[in-house]
Structures are given as C-alpha cells and as structure tokens.
Amino acid sequence: MSKVIVMDHPLIQHKIGIMRVKDTSTKEFRDLVSEIAMLICYEATRDLHLADKLIETPLEKTIAKEIAGKKLCIVPILRAGLHMADGILNLIPNAKVGHIGMYRNEETLEPVEYFCKLPKDADERDIFVVDPMLATGGSAIAAINRLKARGIKSIRFLCLIAAPEGVEALSKAHPDIDIYIGAVDRQLNENGYILPGLGDAGDRIYGTK
Numbered sequence: 001m002s003k004v005i006v007m008d009h010p011l012i013q014h015k016i017g018i019m020r021v022k023d024t025s026t027k028e029f030r031d032l033v034s035e036i037a038m039l040i041c042y043e044a045t046r047d048l049h050l051a052d053k054l055i056e057t058p059l060e061k062t063i064a065k066e067i068a069g070k071k072l073c074i075v076p077i078l079r080a081g082l083h084m085a086d087g088i089l090n091l092i093p094n095a096k097v098g099h100i101g102m103y104r105n106e107e108t109l110e111p112v113e114y115f116c117k118l119p120k121d122a123d124e125r126d127i128f129v130v131d132p133m134l135a136t137g138g139s140a141i142a143a144i145n146r147l148k149a150r151g152i153k154s155i156r157f158l159c160l161i162a163a164p165e166g167v168e169a170l171s172k173a174h175p176d177i178d179i180y181i182g183a184v185d186r187q188l189n190e191n192g193y194i195l196p197g198l199g200d201a202g203d204r205i206y207g208t209k
C-alpha cells in the first residue's frame with residue numbers, strides 16, 4: 001500500500017491557510033504554491049542517498065557529503081503543477097523536468113491528456129510528479145499510468161491539498177507510489193471540487209477566472 005505522508009509542519013499549515021483565502025492575490029497565491037512545494041520537497045527528499053567526498057576547506061582537508069544515487073526528474077501536471085516544479089527547481093536546480101498536460105472534463109471529471117514530453121532517460125531517474133490538487137485522483141492516476149507505460153518505476157506524488165477520495169483512489173491504483181500531501185481536506189463536492197479547498201488552483205495561479 002502507498003505510504004501517505006501528510007505534512008504537519010506549522011510553516012506549511014500557515015501558508016496553506018493563506019492560499020485558501022478567496023481574496024489572496026494571484027501573485028501571492030503563485031508564490032505560495034512554489035514555497036510550499038519547496039517545503040514538501042524537503043520532506044520528500046529526506047531519504048536521498050549520500051556519498052562521501054574529499055574536499056578542502058580553507059583550513060584543512062575533510063570528508064563532505066554529496067547527493068549520490070539516481071538523478072531526479074520533476075513531472076508537473078499542467079497547468080497547475082508548473083509552479084510547484086519552479087519551487088522545487090530552486091532546491092534541486094539540476095533536476096530534469098518532464099511535462100504532462102491534463103485537464104478534467106468538467107462534466108465527467110475524467111482526465112483528458114493533451115501533452116506529454118519526458119526526458120529520454122526518465123526511466124533511470126527518481127520521478128516526482130507534482131500537482132497542487134488531488135481531487136478524484138483521476139489526473140494523478142492517468143499521469144502515473146503514462147509514466148509507468150514508459151518503463152518508469154521510481155515515482156512519488158507531491159500535492160498541496162488532497163481529498164480523502166483522491167488519496168484512496170490513487171493509493172489503490174498505484175500502491176507502490178508514496179504520496180506527500182500538504183493537507184487532507186474533508187470531502188469532494190458534487191462538482192468534484194475539494195471542500196474546504198482553495199478553488200481551482202490553475203485559475204488562481206494564472207488569474208484565468
């Protein structure tokens with residue numbers, strides 16, 4: 001079964017609270033998406049492997065640590081995932097980035113894929129799929145299906161807000177994927193929106209509504 005890690009860090013909870021407020025500006029909302037993504041990434045990278053490296057400080061030689069093992073690839077689900085990727089790139093500037101374009105059909109809530117571009121060596125990397133919202137789980141499940149069809153095995157999913165329904169669906173469809181979540185909300189409404197949630201993340205990031 002998936003490991004589900006819900007962030008209890010006060011900074012994350014505080015910042016998510018600001019994002020929920022309907023009058024938070026587009027700019028502030030966008031900045032918060034990338035800041036919170038950075039904080040969640042800090043937790044999601046806790047088990048990265050380290051190797052020893054001989055270095056020279058201004059005073060003497062010593063053994064320092066450097067990140068070793070598989071390289072990372074961030075895969076934002078467009079549109080809303082893009083600003084999470086930007087935040088994570090501040091921490092891991094050498095990560096490669098793949099993109100999966102996906103939108104929900106407003107009536108059926110089924111995901112519709114419209115774009116997919118991944119690095120050639122994606123199957124040799126640890127993949128972080130990022131999307132602020134996990135609602136029904138349909139978009140995340142479809143995106144991860146796509147990655148697995150490319151032979152990719154090491155995948156984590158990072159989101160800011162999840163509905164319990166989405167967490168259950170994703171962990172059932174992909175029990176091998178660990179899920180990192182900023183906050184788990186109460187439920188979905190009849191239109192597939194998360195309650196209390198923050199509205200449509202893509203529209204709030206880009207000011208399209």
Ligand SMILES: O=P(O)(O)OC[C@H]1O[C@H](OP(=O)(O)OP(=O)(O)O)[C@H](O)[C@@H]1O
Pocket residue numbers: 077078079080081102103104109111131132133134135136137138139140166192200201202203
């Ligand atoms: O779990 P689900 O029920 O699939 O819903 C979550 C999806 O909905 C939102 O994207 P949206 O379709 O609004 O596209 P956008 O990012 O272009 O706004 C969100 O960013 C997720 O991708």
Ligand SMILES: O=c1cc[nH]c(=O)[nH]1
Pocket residue numbers: 133135192193194195197198199200201202
């Ligand atoms: O509450 C929701 C559900 C899906 N997508 C969003 O952006 N928000």
Ligand SMILES: [Mg+2]
Pocket residue numbers: 080200201202203
């Ligand atoms: Mg949207």
